[in-house]
Amino acid sequence: MENAKPVRTAEERSRAPLFHITKRLSIPKWEAWLIRFLSFLGALVLIALFAYLTFGINPLDLYKTMFKGAFLGKNYLIPTLKASAKLLCIAVALAPAFKMKFWNIGAEGQVLAGAMAAAFIMHEFPLLPNGLLLLIMCVAGIVAGGVWGFIPAAFKSRFGTNETLFTLMMNYIAAKIVDYFYNSWKGVKSALGMINGNMLQKATFEKGYLRYLWRDSASSAWYQSEDTWFIIIAASLAAAMYFYLKNTKQGYEIAVVGDSQATARYAGISVNRVVIRTMIISGALCGLCGFLTVSAQSHTVSSEIASGYGFTAIIVAWMSKFNTLVMAGVAVMLVALENGSQAVTNAFYATTGFPTSSASVISGIFLFVIIGSEFNINYKINFRRKTREEA
Amino acid sequence: MPVILTWLHQAILFGAFIMLAALGEILTEKSGNLNLGLPGTMCVGAAAGIIGLDVYSASGGKSAFMIIVISLSCAFAAAAAMGGLYSFFTVTLRINQNVVGLVMTVFGVGLAKFLSACFVNIPASGNVRFERAYTVFSAKVPFISSSLGWVSYLLFSYGFMFYLTIALAVVLTLFLNKTRHGLALRAVGENPAAADAVGINVIKFKYLSTCIGSGITGLAGLFCVMEFKSGAWSTADISSIKAFGWLAVALVIFAMWKPLNLIWGSLLFGIFYWAYQYIIQIPTDITQMLPYIVTIVVLVIVSLKRRKENQGPASLGVTYFREDR
Numbered sequence: 001m002e003n004a005k006p007v008r009t010a011e012e013r014s015r016a017p018l019f020h021i022t023k024r025l026s027i028p029k030w031e032a033w034l035i036r037f038l039s040f041l042g043a044l045v046l047i048a049l050f051a052y053l054t055f056g057i058n059p060l061d062l063y064k065t066m067f068k069g070a071f072l073g074k075n076y077l078i079p080t081l082k083a084s085a086k087l088l089c090i091a092v093a094l095a096p097a098f099k100m101k102f103w104n105i106g107a108e109g110q111v112l113a114g115a116m117a118a119a120f121i122m123h124e125f126p127l128l129p130n131g132l133l134l135l136i137m138c139v140a141g142i143v144a145g146g147v148w149g150f151i152p153a154a155f156k157s158r159f160g161t162n163e164t165l166f167t168l169m170m171n172y173i174a175a176k177i178v179d180y181f182y183n184s185w186k187g188v189k190s191a192l193g194m195i196n197g198n199m200l201q202k203a204t205f206e207k208g209y210l211r212y213l214w215r216d217s218a219s220s221a222w223y224q225s226e227d228t229w230f231i232i233i234a235a236s237l238a239a240a241m242y243f244y245l246k247n248t249k250q251g252y253e254i255a256v257v258g259d260s261q262a263t264a265r266y267a268g269i270s271v272n273r274v275v276i277r278t279m280i281i282s283g284a285l286c287g288l289c290g291f292l293t294v295s296a297q298s299h300t301v302s303s304e305i306a307s308g309y310g311f312t313a314i315i316v317a318w319m320s321k322f323n324t325l326v327m328a329g330v331a332v333m334l335v336a337l338e339n340g341s342q343a344v345t346n347a348f349y350a351t352t353g354f355p356t357s358s359a360s361v362i363s364g365i366f367l368f369v370i371i372g373s374e375f376n377i378n379y380k381i382n383f384r385r386k387t388r389e390e391a
Numbered sequence: 392m393p394v395i396l397t398w399l400h401q402a403i404l405f406g407a408f409i410m411l412a413a414l415g416e417i418l419t420e421k422s423g424n425l426n427l428g429l430p431g432t433m434c435v436g437a438a439a440g441i442i443g444l445d446v447y448s449a450s451g452g453k454s455a456f457m458i459i460v461i462s463l464s465c466a467f468a469a470a471a472a473m474g475g476l477y478s479f480f481t482v483t484l485r486i487n488q489n490v491v492g493l494v495m496t497v498f499g500v501g502l503a504k505f506l507s508a509c510f511v512n513i514p515a516s517g518n519v520r521f522e523r524a525y526t527v528f529s530a531k532v533p534f535i536s537s538s539l540g541w542v543s544y545l546l547f548s549y550g551f552m553f554y555l556t557i558a559l560a561v562v563l564t565l566f567l568n569k570t571r572h573g574l575a576l577r578a579v580g581e582n583p584a585a586a587d588a589v590g591i592n593v594i595k596f597k598y599l600s601t602c603i604g605s606g607i608t609g610l611a612g613l614f615c616v617m618e619f620k621s622g623a624w625s626t627a628d629i630s631s632i633k634a635f636g637w638l639a640v641a642l643v644i645f646a647m648w649k650p651l652n653l654i655w656g657s658l659l660f661g662i663f664y665w666a667y668q669y670i671i672q673i674p675t676d677i678t679q680m681l682p683y684i685v686t687i688v689v690l691v692i693v694s695l696k697r698r699k700e701n702q703g704p705a706s707l708g709v710t711y712f713r714e715d716r
Contacts, residue, residue, distance in 0.1 A: 023714060054509070103708070105427075105489055161694040164425070164489065164708055165644050169683045169690070172637060176680035183676060311493050318490045355508035357626075360501025367494045368480070375484035 019383045032377045039373030043366045050365060051344070055352045062344060069343020070336035080332070080339050082227045083307075085234035086293060088331040090306075090313035092234070092241045092324050093285030096278045097149075099245060099322045100258045102156070106167025108310025109174035110148040110283045112303065114290025116178050117144035119195060119301035122208030122294065123185065126196050130212050137208055138291050145287015146280045148174060153279030157272035171310070175303040182302050194299045210296040226296035233292060237285065238324040245324070254278055286310070315367060319374075337366055396541055398669050402661030404549060408614040410657035411556045412639035414563060415607030417648055419474070421567065422600040423580040423706040424481060427492025429608055430636025431499020432473045434629050436609020437616050438503035439469030441624050442510045444524050455527045459551075462524065462613055470609020473499060474602040482597045485710045496633070503629050511624065518625030525622025528552060528614075552614045559607070563650040576600055580704030583711040593711060611639070641686040647693060647701045659685070 048059035070080050090107050097104040117140040125133060148170060155161035186192040196207045206212040214224040222228055245251040253274050256264045261271050290306070298305045316334060320326040341359040348354040412433055419426045426432070443465030447457065473495065480491045513519050529550040536547045567573040578586040579596045587593045612632055616624055642660055646652035660682045667675035693701045 023712065103489055105493075155691055155694070159691065159694040160697075161691050162703065162707075165690055165703075166687060168427075169641060169644075169687050172641075172683045173680055173687075176676045176683070180674055180676035183674070308497075311496075314493055315490055318487055355505055357501050357504030357508055360497055361505045364494060364498025364501055368476075368498065371486050371490055371494065372480060372484055374486055379485065 017384065019381050021379050021381055024378060024380050027377055035373055035376050036370075039369050039376075043369035046365050046369060047341075047362050050362065051348075051354070051358070054358075055348065055354045057344075057348055057352060057354060065344050065347045066337075066340030069346075070340035076339065076343075078227055080335050082230055082297070083309075083339070084328075084332040084335040085231040086289060086297070086307075087309045087313055087316060087335055088238055088328055089234040089289040089292065090286055090309055091316040091320070091327045091331060092238050093282050093289065094313055094317040095241055095322045095324050095327070096245060096251075096254050097282040098317050100254045100275065100278050102153070102275060102279060103164040104149070104152075104167050104279065104282055105164055105311070105314055106148065106152065106170045107282075107286050107313055108306050108308070109167070109171035110145045110286030111290040111293070111306040111310050112171075112174040112178050113148040113283075114141035114145035114287025115294045115301055115305055116174070116181065116290070117141050117287070118208075118291040118294045120181070123195050126204035126207040128207075130207060133208050134210065134213070134295060137295060138288070141287045141291030141294075142284045143287070145290060146284035149279040149281075149283020149286070150276065153276045157275045178301060178303045192300055192302065195301070197299065206299075208295060209299055230292055230296045235328065237288075238328050241285075241324045245322070250274075250277070315371070319370065334363075334367075338363060393541075394669060396544060398662065398665055399545055399658075400548070401665045402658055403545065404553070404618060404661070405664050406657030406659075406661035407549070407553045407556050408611045408619055409635060409639050409642055409660060410653045411552070411559070411614055412608045412611035412636060413642040413646065413653050413657070414556070414559055414650060415604040415609075415611065416639060416643045417604070417646075417650055417653075418563060418607065419601045419604030420643060420648060420707055421576050421580045421704055422597045423583060423704050423709065423711065424478070424597060424601050425488050425492065425708040426474070426477055426495070426601065426605065427489060427640065428473065428477055428495025428499060428605075429492075429640055430633040431496040431502075432470050432605045432608045433499075433612035433615075433636045433639070434503035434632050435473050435499045435506075435612070436466040436470035436606075437612030437632055438507045438629070439609070440466030440613035441521070441616065442506060444521055445511050445519075448521070448523065453523060455530075458524050458527050462617075463610060466609045466613040467606040470612070471602045471606035473609070474605025475598070477605065478598045478601045481710055482594055482601075485712055488708050488710065496636075500629060500633050504626055507624070507626065507629070513625055518623045518628070521617075521622040521624065525617060528617035528622070550618055552610075552618060556614075557654070560650040560653055567650070577704070580706055583706055584713070587711075587713060593713075597711075608636075608639075638682060641682055644703070645682070645686045645689050647689065648703050 044063070048062055051057040051062050052059055069076055071077050090111060093110075094104055094107055118137040121133065121137045121140050125136070128136070152161070152163050152166040152170060155166060156163045182192055185195075196204045196209070199205055206215060210226045210229060211224070245254065253264070253269050256267065256269060257271055257274050264271050264274070293305055294301055312334060316327055316330045320330050338359065341362040342356075344362070345354055345356045345359050349356065412429065416426060416429050440462040443461045444458065447461050452458070477491060477495055480486045481488050507513070511519060531548055531550070536543050539547070565573075567577060575586065575591045576596055578589075578591060579593050583593045586596075615632055615635060616622065616628065620628055638660060642653060642656055645660075646656045663678055663681040666673065666678035666681075670678070
């Protein structure tokens with residue numbers, strides 16, 4: 001008995017768990033991207049399966065329509081890029097806050113605050129020279145967004161108030177303020193329509209619109225398009241934020257606070273100051289996006305003009321691991337998916353009855369698969385070995 | 392009937408289904424899962440309940456008992472499945488809770504609209520009315536609902552779901568504070584590592600509380616359609632249920648995660664909601680902003696006092712991995 005080797009019995013082996021999960025210390029970059037790419041393909045397959053099983057839509061037709069609806073031709077490509085720019089702008093704004101592990105889910109409200117301030121200036125002072133008007137609108141938008149970011153940050157750093165819940169509530173307050181102005185401005189009309197949109201009133205017509213800057217010149221060069229400017233501004237913000245987070249002292253402080261507040265304090269970083277400063281930046285950029293939306297896209301204000309991107313941007317920022325350059329790609333991908341599936345429902349509704357709401361089901365399936373793949377990047381599943389180990 | 396009584400009556404009815412949704416969310420959040428997918432879950436629950444009803448009434452069923460059983464179990468099951476999905480992503484795959492919750496809301500609202508478009512025949516303009524189900528759900532207690540004057544009007548003139556909600560608040564309070572499993576659940580929400588160390592199955596508790604909590608939230612969606620919307624169903628209703636869902640998320644914070652606080656909290660939210668009909672000097676949008684403002688005030692006061700029993704579960708929003716330090 002004494003020299004019997006410890007052989008695991010069948011019973012003992014079955015008691016060991018079938019698999020256990022360990023955290024990966026690191027993963028080669030190519031492997032992470034391979035996992036993401038495979039999950040992207042997997043998501044596309046699932047979407048096709050969903051459309052095929054429910055309404056018998058041919059997968060090839062589905063992909064073709066989706067791609068066409070997202071990218072092909074000027075009528076589809078420009079709206080996709082412009083919406084991506086808006087989404088990117090908000091995601092970039094969230095990046096520093098998230099990197100600091102400050103869960104700012106109030107981007108929607110910060111965008112609305114900025115949009116509201118810009119629209120207010122536009123509505124009340126349409127007789128100012130247009131360049132000056134746009135400048136004041138821009139500053140007002142940035143300040144309003146910054147204030148909306150500052151309030152929860154101040155309470156967080158002073159009293160430790162939960163920032164996730166605080167910023168969430170701030171969204172609805174902003175939305176209700178916008179609703180209030182919307183309803184009082186529209187008066188008895190059924191909808192507000194465009195602010196300064198009355199052609200008959202020459203003095204105020206298109207005041208505060210970005211395109212009004214070039215209204216008098218006859219040519220239509222590339223730089224005279226609001227769409228182009230929206231895209232350029234968002235792209236440069238992404239690049240600037242990448243540099244800010246990676247190569248500046250403040251960016252480094254954000255990273256340290258995000259990793260460990262105790263370390264930051266030990267290193268002499270004032271955590272409260274970094275938290276408040278970063279949230280003002282985050283909110284201000286959201287406010288800038290609100291200004292852009294009002295002056296270069298919607299030319300009006302309503303609680304819907306952020307199109308829910310304040311929430312989608314959270315998903316974008318998280319999926320990109322706070323790398324603002326990756327965000328550009330993710331933003332285009334999500335908007336393309338949204339516009340593509342919209343095109344699918346438009347194309348197949350008449351023939352198969354595929355309802356319009358399927359677009360959000362498709363988005364949901366896609367997002368679930370993509371965010372689920374992060375598990376494989378961060379963790380590893382170790383299966384129980386089948387061979388006798390210690391025999 | 393004095394105006395104030397009508398106002399209170401409406402406020403109580405409005406508050407009741409928000410409260411039911413918030414009850415489900417409290418059960419979920421006690422396990423440390425901040426389920427921001429609540430609005431989506433509520434929509435899915437409502438849609439599933441309606442589909443169950445539609446199928447049953449299309450086959451000619453009229454029995455009150457069956458209507459209740461079928462609609463409630465469909466709503467509960469579908470919403471609990473949404474809770475299962477949430478738990479799978481946040482507990483098993485350990486994905487960030489905020490991200491999953493927001494995706495759940497997008498997906499849930501879309502799914503509710505999709506399912507209802509597939510199964511329920513809604514006319515192009517307007518809505519479907521479930522007349523028979525509405526009578527069943529809004530049936531009042533005989534005798535007592537009229538014999539006590541204004542007391543009856545305020546307290547006894549609602550359908551059975553209202554009393555179910557109040558009872559559930561009491562049961563949940565007892566469960567959380569007086570039972571062993573309730574203690575274990577609270578331990579999971581406060582400090583999952585410690586709970587794990589004393590042998591509590593953290594994963595099982597997180598899954599179960601989230602699924603059951605989501606199921607209850609789903610019932611709230613059905614409750615909203617059956618009483619508040621008088622049994623009428625249309626795609627636009629799904630969007631308004633979503634808005635009510637966010638109100639329920641706020642209510643949980645306002646009640647400081649205590650089920651019994653929901654009773655007066657929901658009454659207050661209801662009063663705010665209907666204020667525009669009675670105090671016409673203040674614009675609707677401002678009175679509807681009040682619930683969110685008072686919630687922030689409560690949130691700040693709670694953090695000022697730093698008393699642990701008023702705070703949310705300590706691990707709320709944090710994913711748990713045993714091997715993390």
